[in-house]
């Protein structure tokens with residue numbers, strides 16, 4: 001089996017702190033994987049390691065048939081990995097349209113870029129309505145939609161999103177997830193989504209990998225995992 005993303009024994013340290021302690025992960029093309037787990041579990045570090053933003057101390061990351069461990073972020077992005085970081089980092093003084101255009105980076109396929117722009121505006125109609133508004137004036141939910149759309153404008157093979165629901169009202173989070181699920185249906189795009197809680201994994205039915213203290217503690221279809229198993233893995237409790 002060849003995977004779009006295959007991670008083996010990944011270890012990352014920040015000085016004396018071990019953030020990832022031998023993590024294994026696989027993702028098939030077209031699959032959605034939800035990575036969950038409590039504060040400090042290593043979820044953001046995992047994203048950053050794939051993106052080339054932090055350097056692993058050990059282990060390997062293969063993306064789309066290329067060994068990318070420790071390679072430069074722009075090289076990994078050019079291979080088709082697009083990351084939407086935590087905290088909705090839209091360029092506040094630029095318009096919505098400018099934010100989207102900047103997402104296209106080095107893409108030269110103009111027709112495909114135009115088609116993608118049309119697609120993201122259909123996916124998030126608010127982007128069309130507010131195309132010429134400064135991104136900093138958008139609500140939190142609208143900014144989240146904008147940064148996801150900007151990530152899509154890179155034309156990725158794999159879109160990774162760090163905590164899309166962070167700080168959003170549940171109904172706004174619903175809208176964001178409806179768009180992500182539509183994206184999955186329309187384009188069979190591979191998605192790697194980080195969330196602290198497993199709620200959204202259960203709702204989407206995507207395969208879930210739960211991390212705690214830098215290790216994988218639970219993996220599977222969240223609809224068949226029991227609430228007890230999830231709680232025990234999340235809090236690190238022994239089975240009773």
Ligand SMILES: Nc1ncnc2c1ncn2[C@@H]1O[C@H](COP(=O)(O)OP(=O)(O)OP(=O)(O)O)[C@@H](O)[C@H]1O
Nearest residue numbers: 014017018019038039040041042043044045046196
């Ligand atoms: N730049 C850094 N310098 C030092 N330690 C860090 C740094 N970034 C993360 N850590 C530590 O590494 C561990 C994993 O952090 P990480 O942010 O990857 O976890 P997380 O699961 O994404 O948590 P959260 O849900 O709070 O974002 C934590 O102990 C954290 O304090």
